[in-house]
Amino acid sequence: MSVKIELSSVSLAYPLLNxxxxxLSRVADAFVGQNLARLPxxxxxxxxxxxxxxxxxxxxxxxxxxxxxxxxxxxxSGVYPPTQGTVQxxxxxxxxxxxxxxFEMHQSGxxxxxxxxxxxxxxPDQIRAREEEIIKxxxxxxxxxxxxxxxxxxxIVRLAFAISTILTGDILVVDEIFSAGDINFQNKAARRxxxxxxxxxxxxxxxxxxxxxxxxxxxxxxxxxxxxxxxxAIDDTIDAYVEHTQS
Amino acid sequence: xxxxxxLMAFNQMLLRFxxxxxxxxxxxxxxxxxxxxxxxxxxxxxxLLWLILNPIILSSxxxxxxxxxxxxxxxxxxxxxxxxxxxxxxxxxxxxxxSSGLLSNEASTLLRQAPLPFSIFPIQHxxxxxxxxxxxxxxxxxxxxxxxxxxxxxxxNFYFIPLVLVSxxxxxxxxxxxxxLAGVFRELAxxxxxxxxxxxxxxxxxxxxSVFDGDVISGYTAxxxxxxxxxxxxxxxTYATAPNAYDFLLLAAWGVIGWCLAVxxxxxGRRRLVFYG
Numbered sequence: 051m052s053v054k055i056e057l058s059s060v061s062l063a064y065p066l067l068n069x070x071x072x073x074l075s076r077v078a079d080a081f082v083g084q085n086l087a088r089l090p091x092x093x094x095x096x097x098x099x100x101x102x103x104x105x106x107x108x109x110x111x112x113x114x115x116x117x118x119x120x121x122x123x124x125x126x127s128g129v130y131p132p133t134q135g136t137v138q139x140x141x142x143x144x145x146x147x148x149x150x151x152x153f154e155m156h157q158s159g160x161x162x163x164x165x166x167x168x169x170x171x172x173x174p175d176q177i178r179a180r181e182e183e184i185i186k187x188x189x190x191x192x193x194x195x196x197x198x199x200x201x202x203x204x205x206i207v208r209l210a211f212a213i214s215t216i217l218t219g220d221i222l223v224v225d226e227i228f229s230a231g232d233i234n235f236q237n238k239a240a241r242r243x244x245x246x247x248x249x250x251x252x253x254x255x256x257x258x259x260x261x262x263x264x265x266x267x268x269x270x271x272x273x274x275x276x277x278x279x280x281x282x283a284i285d286d287t288i289d290a291y292v293e294h295t296q297s
Numbered sequence: 298x299x300x301x302x303x304l305m306a307f308n309q310m311l312l313r314f315x316x317x318x319x320x321x322x323x324x325x326x327x328x329x330x331x332x333x334x335x336x337x338x339x340x341x342x343x344x345l346l347w348l349i350l351n352p353i354i355l356s357s358x359x360x361x362x363x364x365x366x367x368x369x370x371x372x373x374x375x376x377x378x379x380x381x382x383x384x385x386x387x388x389x390x391x392x393x394x395x396s397s398g399l400l401s402n403e404a405s406t407l408l409r410q411a412p413l414p415f416s417i418f419p420i421q422h423x424x425x426x427x428x429x430x431x432x433x434x435x436x437x438x439x440x441x442x443x444x445x446x447x448x449x450x451x452x453x454n455f456y457f458i459p460l461v462l463v464s465x466x467x468x469x470x471x472x473x474x475x476x477x478l479a480g481v482f483r484e485l486a487x488x489x490x491x492x493x494x495x496x497x498x499x500x501x502x503x504x505x506x507s508v509f510d511g512d513v514i515s516g517y518t519a520x521x522x523x524x525x526x527x528x529x530x531x532x533x534x535t536y537a538t539a540p541n542a543y544d545f546l547l548l549a550a551w552g553v554i555g556w557c558l559a560v561x562x563x564x565x566g567r568r569r570l571v572f573y574g
Contacts, residue, residue: 064572065569124409129409129571130572131567157332157335168328169413173324
């Protein structure tokens with residue numbers, strides 16, 4: 051069976067019900083006669099997005115901040131369920147984003163390798179089989195056995211990247227991970243990413259680095275205001291996006 | 298319509314617990330529970346030993362004070378009574394009340410990183426509290442055997458296994474309920490401690506059991522699942538007698554009520570909870 055992702059009229063709205071002005075603030079507003087606008091009930095991040103990505107496609111997602119790019123990636127990964135519409139993905143999906151978050155700081159690097167691998171849905175045996183490879187890639191040496199709280203930010207990023215890119219799937223969804231680490235590590239990371247992107251049957255890559263997107267992808271999708279503004283060849287998409295932002 | 302709902306609920310339960318969903322995440326649940334246990338005593342010199350020392354110290358203080366105030370003939374008996382009460386009630390309150398922070402604290406980051414079933418968080422939490430409880434029971438074994446010389450070993454000790462299983466059956470759905478509702482309605486997180494306080498003082502945790510058979514409170518006592526757990530515990534470990542079948546049935550009934558409420562809530566929250574973290 052060929053690998054494919056299909057979104058059909060997908061919309062996603064974030065509820066804002068839990069975010070409201072506190073009681074004292076509202077009482078104070080009433081006293082001073084302010085009439086601050088009530089918060090909306092929800093924020094629409096995606097609005098009627100339909101697209102199909104076939105096996106072999108390398109799709110670059112571009113758009114300004116708040117356009118809905120990261121939301122789209124998480125919908126593709128199955129992390130965010132759409133409020134409306136359907137998402138169908140045939141093949142295993144591996145999302146690589148927010149790699150620096152969700153670590154157990156009191157645990158060692160080695161224990162966090164197990165932890166992150168389990169979150170990604172792998173078994174302890176699968177993780178143990180790749181553990182030494184991960185440790186070697188990070189270059190952390192004996193520090194792998196010390197608590198993460200003693201690591202620098204760069205060391206945590208190296209560990210996070212190594213874990214996230216060792217265990218991958220048929221469909222790879224990547225969100226802005228090239229900007230971390232020192233220059234040596236960035237070169238090493240870039241080579242690793244090229245390899246896993248070649249191995250993936252579908253790649254969905256989101257970045258503000260348009261040169262990188264153009265180099266890695268063949269198809270482009272420009273997201274604007276939660277909707278697809280352009281869907282075509284990567285260079286045409288980037289041109290349309292750049293022209294719009296400069297106008 | 299009721300049949301359709303029941304079938305949908307059953308299918309959703311299978312999705313939650315079927316091999317392709319929650320079962321695949323069993324290793325993560327075990328890891329989260331053990332990690333939580335390690336984190337609780339991180340950088341402490343004696344670490345897990347506090348799970349044994351704390352109940353002994355607390356029950357000694359309370360038992361001595363209550364024993365003196367009630368002019369009890371045996372302070373030691375009072376200490377043992379309170380020790381069982383504290384260890385057991387801690388198990389219940391941590392399993393249920395402390396679930397209120399699961400969605401807003403523990404689950405919020407992970408739910409946004411991977412498509413994890415939310416029910417894994419209450420499951421690992423109850424697993425963690427149960428392991429803590431079992432380790433804390435060492436405090437009772439130590440005090441009863443080496444300090445008080447109580448002959449608690451009997452054939453009835455085997456009822457301890459079904460007690461643990463039925464208690465988990467009762468705790469887990471209420472852990473799910475509290476974690477979801479407190480995550481969606483944050484006011485609940487501030488109300489739950491008061492409810493726990495009421496349950497604490499209306500259950501035979503440290504107050505002598507006979508008080509709860511009085512006319513005013515006997516009806517409530519008959520339906521209080523915490524009283525049932527405490528009675529079973531003391532029957533098995535202190536009095537070496539067979540536990541009352543009614544207590545097991547009461548726990549099971551509360552468990553059924555809990556699951557009838559928790560499953561629809563899990564179904565409702567399946568597509569929403571990631572946004573409430």
